[in-house]
Amino acid sequence: MDLNLLQKQQDYQWIIPQAGEMKVPGQIFASRELVEEMDHKVYEQVSNVACLPGIQRYSIAMPDAHWGYGFPIGGVAAFDPQEGGVVSVGGVGFDVNCGVRTLKTGLVWEDVKPHLRSLIDTLFAIVPAGMGSRGEISLSGSQVEDVLCKGSRWIVSRGYGIKEDLELTEDGGMVPGADPSAVSDLALKRERRQVGTLGSGNHYLEIQRVAEVYDDQVAGAFGLALDDVVVTIHCGSRALGHQVGTDYLKLLAEASRIYGIPIRERELVCAPIDSSEGRRYFGAVICAINYAFANRQVITHLVRQGFDQVLPRADLHLLYDVGHNTCKVEHHHIDGRTRELYVHRKGATRAFGPSRENLPDVYRGVGQPVIVGGTMGTCSYILVGTDYGEQVAYASVCHGAGRRMSRKKAKKTWRGERLARELENKGIYIRGHSLAGLAEEAPGAYKDVSAVIEAIHQARLAAKVVRLEPKGCIKG
């Protein structure tokens, strides 16, 4: 991106000046180098989002922002329904509530190392992954509705987890306001036996080691110490989420025409929050959000079973579970008032600060744990939300490293088998369902996650707590 197009607000904060049809300026949080590395489409998409009705303050982009669908990946925008604000498919995407969940094991690396291969092989067998995979759990019609309305809460009530899992999931694993009638029959049918499956693409299950601690106090509050072993699950709402996105892409294209909302890019199709189409879309999104929580909860149960088989000493407890493709209703303080806003985070993660009321007891006064995953073979990070992030970015941070190379190029550059062996030479044991898929997810195809995290930290959107290094990985 050409820096001459931007104004520097302060270090790590850049403004795209409000111009033309933009209702607000754009705001990019990134280091100078990361901004320069961003493609020009990010500039266009941030500006296009700024043209949407009812947008508040800034159209925001995170340090890992790249070309997306309507919204840039790494895009954040908040809308006020009382000012004609909209809900947009581009701001949520086709994998609703794709997110990450990290579990503490109570073990250190020395305990796990001799059993790593056995653990990964067992989990590879137990956790359904890869294209076309189905799980063990077959839900009846009314049970699907239960999952859509009650998410993890219903799953735990059926014995697939403990109550504590719910406290340590965003929104308690269940967002109220789901509208199953807004989810098409096709989406419900496609759900069949997918709850408890990992999917494929960039989804993974990793066994990781705490390699570096940046903040002893917060790490202690999170129950993390150097050498601890954790498990991280990255997946979303599967075919149900994809179908909700697809269904409403068409429905909101029609709504945009009806309501005369000028759409600068087709993927930005939207409807006023305060309209029947907008309410239905939002109700369907909540269903998919809850479905993804349920999915990660079932996988948690399967991971516990896997550990029971190989390392029964392990005691798996949730650190936290966060989504990074969502739209949520939240209270934010703007211009001295508390407003209820619809916050879209597309490839961006919510990061509540220490002063937030709705944090689990154990994190109140500390801040919310934020999990940011690198691609396989690279490190991941746990951060903590800050009050500054609340003020400037609707409590939002990035979701990962962001791609810097197309999948086509990645497949030409790397071969899946070689990659797996190279990673194994580095001590990382990988099991994958697709070799082409492995190449597409090669570390070199992504931006440097550490640089992205450093920018988040320096911009004070969140603070680094620990760095995790991958030891074993299952890829769909």
Add this chain to the structure above:
Amino acid sequence: MISGRYNYFEHQADMGIEGRGSTLKEAFSQAARALFNLMLEIDRVRPLEEISIHCRAHDQSELLVEWLNGLLAQADLEEMALGRFQVDRLESDELEGRAWGEPFDARRHHPKTEVKAATYAMLFVGQEDGEQVARCVVDL
């Protein structure tokens, strides 16, 4: 035998697909081949069973997205691998087409990358360089 051809084009996060032919129906059919060839080896799919797609949309470019997403959904629902595609009728706002395949078998069909959906990004349906073209980006 269907004529025409398909291509892929670069898109940073995902993949662009494109079908080309002497008619739009051919271009749509080729776009479907491009889509499914991302997910598995379409040449390894035997055309044993037939499914049909019928969709309506505001215009032909939205029809392309409906056609492709309809195929994805049906293949998923029926747990089928699809390898042959044909658009039988294409109006300004309505499409009827068919696809052929067999039950999905990982060992036979060599799964590659899952496609979440066809999107409106880079969407184009129409004439280009003397050919009929149907193109969009798909979310992987």
